[in-house]
Amino acid sequence: MKIAVLSGKGGAGKTMIAVNLSELMTDGVYVDCDVEEPNGHLFFKPKVTEVKEVNVKLPKVNQELCNGCRKCVEFCKFNALAYIKNTLLVFDEVCHSCGGCSIICPENAIKEEDKAIGSIQSGYSEGTKVISGFMNIGESSGVPIIEELNHMISSEENVIIDCPPGSACVVMESIKEADYCILVAEPTIFGTHNLAMVHELAVKFNKKIGVIINKTFSENNPAKEYCIKNNLPILSVLPYDSELGLINSNGLIAVREQENYKKFFALILEDVLEEVRNETTSNIKR
Numbered sequence: 351m352k353i354a355v356l357s358g359k360g361g362a363g364k365t366m367i368a369v370n371l372s373e374l375m376t377d378g379v380y381v382d383c384d385v386e387e388p389n390g391h392l393f394f395k396p397k398v399t400e401v402k403e404v405n406v407k408l409p410k411v412n413q414e415l416c417n418g419c420r421k422c423v424e425f426c427k428f429n430a431l432a433y434i435k436n437t438l439l440v441f442d443e444v445c446h447s448c449g450g451c452s453i454i455c456p457e458n459a460i461k462e463e464d465k466a467i468g469s470i471q472s473g474y475s476e477g478t479k480v481i482s483g484f485m486n487i488g489e490s491s492g493v494p495i496i497e498e499l500n501h502m503i504s505s506e507e508n509v510i511i512d513c514p515p516g517s518a519c520v521v522m523e524s525i526k527e528a529d530y531c532i533l534v535a536e537p538t539i540f541g542t543h544n545l546a547m548v549h550e551l552a553v554k555f556n557k558k559i560g561v562i563i564n565k566t567f568s569e570n571n572p573a574k575e576y577c578i579k580n581n582l583p584i585l586s587v588l589p590y591d592s593e594l595g596l597i598n599s600n601g602l603i604a605v606r607e608q609e610n611y612k613k614f615f616a617l618i619l620e621d622v623l624e625e626v627r628n629e630t631t632s633n634i635k636r
């Protein structure tokens with residue numbers, strides 16, 4: 351089963367929750383899909399056993415063969431090609447590597463070339479498998495790296511997916527294979543707005559959902575009100591906790607450090623696993 355942890359904004363506690371839940375799972379696999387800024391490995395400090403490069407295909411034009419017919423320009427739905435002053439230009443940043451232009455060119459003037467956009471590191475930390483995606487600086491999209499991460503975890507059990515913040519296409523790609531989505535929110539009006547964003551996304555993807563409200567500090571809790579109004583199950587409300595903050599800022603994993611955190615996160619994990627299992631059971635034809 352695959353559990354995605356997501357949040358509409360950075361800093362809500364998504365990675366802290368993903369790291370602690372993965373650590374508690376038997377044969378757990380932690381996957382960092384926050385490829386622009388992966389930081390789960392800073393907690394796990396895994397012994398890296400494999401590094402693999404992630405490439406995309408980009409068109410390379412042979413201007414000698416190009417006759418300027420512009421068929422490729424008309425074909426490209428991403429406006430990644432332009433024919434200007436007898437030269438076919440390729441805008442790598444907006445190319446989606448669909449390969450269509452090289453197929454459609456009647457002169458065979460376009461070939462595809464590999465370009466490295468990032469890498470994936472795999473390793474182990476005290477029995478937890480840690481897989482992290484890293485996007486190279488200056489690249490425009492981490493989606494191909496997340497696609498590769500999804501491919502790598504397709505046969506894995508007990509996976510926790512640490513998603514990128516927000517609700518853009520990188521988040522959609524990260525939750526695609528998830529059986530359950532944990533939405534992490536802060537108890538502020540801004541945090542509630544961000545919760546609504548990821549809630550809408552998870553509903554569109556037809557996912558089972560639970561919410562963790564992190565860093566609560568008063569009775570006034572708009573995120574909780576939002577959950578009640580929208581019938582969203584609250585998995586846990588985590589009060590603002592400077593001790594937990596200190597453990598995190600020292601790059602440590604709370605469930606490894608203190609028994610009370612182990613119990614706390616184990617309860618959340620049990621609830622989620624029960625929800626997922628119920629779903630699985632109800633899907634079996636009898």
Ligand code: SF4
Binds near residue numbers: 411415418423455
């Ligand atoms: S389809 Fe081929 S020949 Fe026509 S403009 Fe594009 S690269 Fe040039």
Ligand code: SF4
Binds near residue numbers: 426444
């Ligand atoms: S590979 Fe696809 S997206 Fe990229 S330039 Fe060619 S047609 Fe456009």
